[in-house]
Amino acid sequence: MSEFILEAKGLVKRFGRVVALDSADFELKAGEILAVIGDNGAGKSTLIKSLSGAMIPDEGEVLLNGERVMFSSPMAARAAGIETVYQNLALSPALSIADNMFMGREIRKQGFMGRVFRTLDKKTMDKLARDKLSELGLMTIQNIRQPVETLSGGQRQGVAVARAAAFGSRVVILDEPTAALGVKESRKVLDLILGLRERGLPVVLISHNMPHVFEVADRIHIHRLGRRAALINPGDYSMSDAVAIMTGAMTAHAVAA
Amino acid sequence: MSKTESSTQGYEGGLSAGSADVAQFAPERRTIVKSIQHALHVNPALIPLFILSLSVAGFGIILGDRFFSPFSLTLILQQVAIVGVVAAAQTLVILTKGIDLSVGAIMVLSSVVMGQFTFRYGFPPELAILCGFAVGALCGLINGVLVAVVKLPPFIVTLGMWQIVLASNFLYSRNETIRSQDIQADAPLLQFFGQSLRFGGAVLTFGVIAMVILVAVLTYVLNNTAWGRHVYAVGDDADAAQLAGVRVKRTLISVYVLSGLICALAGWVLIGRIGSVSPTAGQFTNIESITAVVIGGISLFGGRGSILGALFGALIVGVFGLGLRLMGTDPQWTYLMIGVLIIAAVALDQWIRRVST
Known part of the structure; x- marks a missing residue:
């Protein structure tokens, strides 16, 4: 058993002549919140997409629980227990909260109706969706059948996170979850992230927001020029140090584990 | 483990206290417009259901028994049966943010295949009908692959297919019509949907029943x-x-293939309605199906609406058409409405x- 729940070694990804990932490494420990920061174009998204199956790296390997895995699609990563909340949330605005939470993995009714007529078990799905949302403290959403577009930005983010938490058995990856949110809503989402850790789920948090990162992260992965420039403990460095490493103005001398 | 459990419980404990008062404010805040x-x-x-009821009631009041009779009302159903079936296919495509301009052409080609395979090659009508469905599905498959895999805009793909299918239809049929009497004598199965059930003055053709069943099945499936x-x-x-x-x-x-299959069904219903197999039939079905879908409240931008809406849309057009005709107005008023x-x-x-x- 490896120390790391999710690990990547020497990932390389090229787009034509642009090298987006230049033998990048990545390590996520069990039960931690790992923040990934980096300037625009540093290759954060490419790194995350390689881990979530949205992109196949040219070289390098990804290990889940110490075992080599090769995700050919987001579905494959998801089947392995890695759930990703994308920046655009991947929600269908006109469909209901419950529909969205079970999109692509609907539950069919038991017995004849489900087998022959493929009837969905809406009752069970509604109940599970409601349970999940209340578990995460999102009871402000009253009606589980209300369309997602009637929700606020924070509530939508909440639905997306709840979906990931409901199905992610091993890792939850969050891409810029607070970027489009106000102060209050961001707070709610940060609480959600801390809640995920409390429930024992390791979280990968991609964010530009330094205060948020320093508040919730156990460790910070700083990405620069397609590779990991440093892996730091937020306690050992200041925010401006982190930004300096991110932009190349400084190098991290000690990589704290 | 026990530590996680207790902390989770603590977490939830805090929530149950908070949730109670948030759940209250929603019903109060909702205005009439919002609801x-x-x-x-x-x-x-x-x-569309509201407009339909209103227009039926309106024409009923103005025209009395002439309009509000079982015969007239079921006549509307007969007149919209084909458009209703095609509109169901159109709805499926439009729900995916597409549009299918080839529905009318696929319908006619399928009906021509059903007729010609029976009379030119001597196929048993059952087999010819299956071939008609296969042709409809194939046209839909071509549309679907071009839209989904080649990623061409649905408007362009189906605009092209419309011309291709319609031209194939004329070329293949050599522009000949198969007469109603011949079909009746040799392959009455082709006219299956022209048969009807009568209850007093009401006449329900099998085509109307097929439309209703189709709408019900698709509503369930969607x-x-x-x-x-x-x-x-x-x-x-x-x-x-x-x-x-x-x-x-x-x-x-799958949506485009199903659309093609439904159009083939419409082709079969068409033979029942007009009696003969004519390559020039159903020229306006395309635009009529889109009209029904739009009036039925299905969004052309995708993801919104229901098959039932399309049926109501088709019926609204039918009600206005018959109602205004019975009133003796210029038919242009129908188009204006x-x-x-x-x-x-x-x-x-x-x-x-x-x-x-």
Whole structure:
């Protein structure tokens, strides 16, 4: 058993002549919140997409629980227990909260109706969706059948996170979850992230927001020029140090584990 | 383990206290306009149903028994049966943010194949009908692959297919019509949907019954199966659906194939309606199906609406057509009314989309 729940070694990804990932490494420990920061174009998204199956790296390997895995699609990563909340949330605005939470993995009714007529078990799905949302403290959403577009930005983010938490058995990856949110809503989402850790789920948090990162992260992965420039403990460095490493103005001398 | 458990419980304990007062403010805050908007959101067929009831009542009051008789009302059903069936196919495609301009052509080609295979090659009518369905499905498959895999815009793909299919139809049929008497004598199965049940003055053709069953089945499928939910999700936001785990390409192709199959069904119903097999029949079915869909409250921008709405849309057109004809007005008034309804329906769709956020 490896120390790391999710690990990547020497990932390389090229787009034509642009090298987006230049033998990048990545390590996520069990039960931690790992923040990934980096300037625009540093290759954060490419790194995350390689881990979530949205992109196949040219070289390098990804290990889940110490075992080599090769995700050919987001579905494959998801089947392995890695759930990703994308920046655009991947929600269908006109469909209901419950529909969205079970999109692509609907539950069919038991017995004849489900087998022959493929009837969905809406009752069970509604109940599970409601349970999940209340578990995460999102009871402000009253009606589980209300369309997602009637929700606020924070509530939508909440639905997306709840979906990931409901199905992610091993890792939850969050891409810029607070970027489009106000102060209050961001707070709610940060609480959600801390809640995920409390429930024992390791979280990968991609964010530009330094205060948020320093508040919730156990460790910070700083990405620069397609590779990991440093892996730091937020306690050992200041925010401006982190930004300096991110932009190349400084190098991290000690990589704290 | 016990530590996690207790902390989780503590976490939830805090929530149950908070949730109570948040759950209260929703019903108070909801204004009448908001709740109407919400009702339309959940059930977009309400408006066309309302207009339909209003127009039936209106013409009933003005024209009395001439309009409000079982015979006239079922006549409307007979007149809209073909458009209703094709509109169901159109609805499926439009729900995925597409449009199918080839529906009318596929319908006619399928009916011609059913007729010609029987009379030119001497196929048993059952087999010829199956071949007609196969041709419809094949046309749909070509549309679907071009849209989903080659990623061409549906408008262009089906505009092209419209011409291709219609031209094939004329070339293959050599522009000849198979006469009704011949079909009646040699292959009455082709006219199956022309048969009818009579209850007093009411005449329900099998074509009308087929339309109603089709609408019922599709309503069930769209609302109660995963495939149905995926159709909506793909039309709503294809990228999001893909990321959420919907196989977008497969869903799109299946929608176009199903649309082709339904058009073939419409072709069979068409033979029943006009009696003969004519390559020049159903020239306006295309535009009529889109009209029915739009008036039925199905959004041309995808992801919103229901099959039932399309049926109501087709019926509204039928009611106005017959009602105005019985009143002895110039038929142009019908088209004028339909034009107004189309624009009003799209305006309403935009309003529903501009929801509170």
